[in-house]
Amino acid sequence: MTLLPALRGSGADRPDALRVAGRTLSSEDLQGCANAVADRIRGARAVAVDALPSLEAMVGMVGAVQAGVPLVPVPPAADADERSRMLRETGVNLLLGAAAVEAGLPxxxxxxxxxTWTTxxxxxxxxxxxxxxTGGVCGPSRGVRISRRAIAADLDLLAGAWRWSDEDVLVQGAPLFRAYGLVVGLLGALRVGSRFVHLDRDASAGPAGTIYLALPGQWTRIAQDAPRARALSGARILVCGDAPLAPVVGERLRLLTSHRIIEGYGTTETLVVATGCxxxxxxxxxxxxxxxxxxDGRPVPADGESVGELNICGPxxxxxxxxRSEPAPPADGWHATGDLATVDPDGGHRILGRRGADVVRCRDRPVYARQVEEVLLTHPGVRDAAVVGAPHRTRGEQVVAYVVAAAGLTAQTLIDHVGRLLSARHRPRxxxxxxELPRSAQGRVRKSLLIAAG
Structure with a gap:
């Protein structure tokens, strides 16, 4: 199965097929460079690449996929222990273009x-x-093995949903160690045949694109810069990946660009399996x-209100x-995502957050952290927010908020702000x-650390 047709000589030779930090490679040059890497690593057990935003790192990644060697993109923020664990668990025996040499690894x-032009x-x-x-939200991150078949299936489904074609220019700012940056962004462009532009922080700078893919924090910064946001009005679609976008940011972007931001839902284990505005x-x-x-393990009704754990089955x-001590996908094909959701009679899914870390049980009634976080983020003085549960003598748990905010903002102001928009039990105590919020090497908020801090 040909995963990346663009590396098999299909399509026109584009002079700017790949652009990173102002540097470009043509389709032909990318094919030759990736083949040269593939020639040197073919037969390796697994290879690691420091997932930096550079042409060299991307050529290494594409070369590994071309050679059929499992690719392990290492987050630049990973500390020495985390990095060592990743390399050990995945069986990496080669490093590609690594800045730091690991003991015993060439x-x-x-x-x-x-x-080279090897076939x-x-x-x-x-x-x-x-x-x-995985993001490591509730504990140590886990290495997830993803097949060529699964990637091809997901990219073809997204191409159909987004009407993504070889005429598009994908501009993205998602990190290359996450599924959105590597699989959807880089590999997606090479499967579809579109041009690809990677930007480290700000997905609105640089060449004009027809599809813009950015993370919530990047979209928030873009929404705060009206001229820059308006410049995106000529795109076909704007996509938020990796996490939900605060509603207030989505609405401001709609007013500035005339686009409703498209979100994709998925986990590392499922890739992107659902989309919507x-x-x-x-x-x-x-x-x-x-x-x-x-x-109780029984299906909950599709009434838009009943909450259950989302399970996924598909290609x-x-x-x-x-x-291998961790469970693989069950034999029946259903994967329990750990995310809580509702589904309405028309099949629309609303994701409420992770089971455990994102649910506060107040007097045996659930409070979903994401709802409170979204309201906190609507306050103009709040830059970032995370909500967890803390033990309480009579309530069982109480809502506790950790907030990155502008100077002068008070706790009571935020408590009252939530109280005006949600019920009393949602108000942070x-x-x-x-x-700043503690984050894993993958960039996810470490709620386990916030819970432990009380």
């Missing part, structure tokens, strides 16, 4: 002047293409089946975890102001 440098046979569809690590229900992609199960599911 390094294969990436030279963009090298070109590499297509690996088996079920073989691992990439190993991505920001603030609205998400619809599963064709061929993706869903079900919501209650605490985009992962193959297993690198740590404590508000902690912090300089």
């Amino acid at each position: 390094v294969v440098p990436i030279d963009l002047r090298e070109r 590499h046979p297509d690996p088996a569809p079920g073989s691992d293409a990439v190993i991505l690590y 920001s603030g609205a229900a998400h619809t599963p992609l064709p061929g993706v089946r869903t079900r919501l199960l209650g605490r 985009t599911l992962f193959s297993g975890y690198v740590d 404590r508000v902690h102001f912090v300089d």
